[in-house]
Amino acid sequence: MSTILKKCSLEDLLKLQEISYETFTETFKDQNSPENLSAYLERAYNLKQLEKELSNISSQFFFVYFNDEVAGYLKVNTNDAQSEEMGDESLEVERIYIRSKFQKHGLGKYLLNKAIEIAMERNKKKIWLGVWEKNENAMAFYKKMGFVQTGAHSFYMGDDEQTDIIMTKTLI
Numbered sequence: 001m002s003t004i005l006k007k008c009s010l011e012d013l014l015k016l017q018e019i020s021y022e023t024f025t026e027t028f029k030d031q032n033s034p035e036n037l038s039a040y041l042e043r044a045y046n047l048k049q050l051e052k053e054l055s056n057i058s059s060q061f062f063f064v065y066f067n068d069e070v071a072g073y074l075k076v077n078t079n080d081a082q083s084e085e086m087g088d089e090s091l092e093v094e095r096i097y098i099r100s101k102f103q104k105h106g107l108g109k110y111l112l113n114k115a116i117e118i119a120m121e122r123n124k125k126k127i128w129l130g131v132w133e134k135n136e137n138a139m140a141f142y143k144k145m146g147f148v149q150t151g152a153h154s155f156y157m158g159d160d161e162q163t164d165i166i167m168t169k170t171l172i
């Protein structure tokens with residue numbers, strides 16, 4: 001049994017699109033219309049968009065492998081790659097997704113700790129993220145990991161305006 005972390009490069013584009021589609025769909029399909037889900041997937045995870053994000057020097061993607069299978073991925077942003085203006089002392093966890101069959105085995109914590117490690121190395125003062133108010137599983141996970149609610153912002157799933165809770169962890 002082994003857990004391996006790999007930083008993604010442009011060569012991982014197709015693999016990134018595949019896991020992005022799969023994990024987003026399995027997380028949100030039960031609470032959203034197929035039309036809104038498809039609209040979001042096409043807008044957020046088309047190859048051109050993902051290629052742009054992989055090429056942005058202020059963003060980093062990582063795959064976590066469990067026994068040679070991609071079990072999940074992480075995307076972190078700093079500086080102006082952050083989806084809100086949080087300033088240069090913050091790091092955003094924009095995406096953290098573990099495929100359902102690998103959940104609850106410590107891999108989410110492993111990826112989040114990687115994000116915290118990057119933030120500390122870069123002398124960031126806080127780490128933050130947006131989570132859909134109806135995603136109770138993820139919110140419970142973030143609370144367990146020491147995040148607290150600090151705000152909210154809008155998020156569009158297709159044409160459905162939803163509320164994302166902003167959660168923050170202060171780093172010492």
Ligand SMILES: CC(C)(COP(=O)(O)OP(=O)(O)OC[C@H]1O[C@@H](n2cnc3c(N)ncnc32)[C@H](O)[C@@H]1OP(=O)(O)O)[C@@H](O)C(=O)NCCC(=O)NCCS
Pocket residue numbers: 023027096097098099102103104105106107108109110130131132135136137138140141144145
């Ligand atoms: C949220 C997610 C990343 C958590 O990853 P995970 O691998 O399942 O969680 P872990 O096994 O690493 O759990 C880490 C800790 O959080 C706790 N935890 C995880 N989910 C929890 C929950 N729903 N309620 C309470 N505690 C929870 C675990 O018990 C564990 O505690 P421990 O350190 O004392 O053992 C994962 O479930 C996931 O990818 N969900 C679907 C996608 C998603 O919602 N992503 C976030 C979008 S904002």
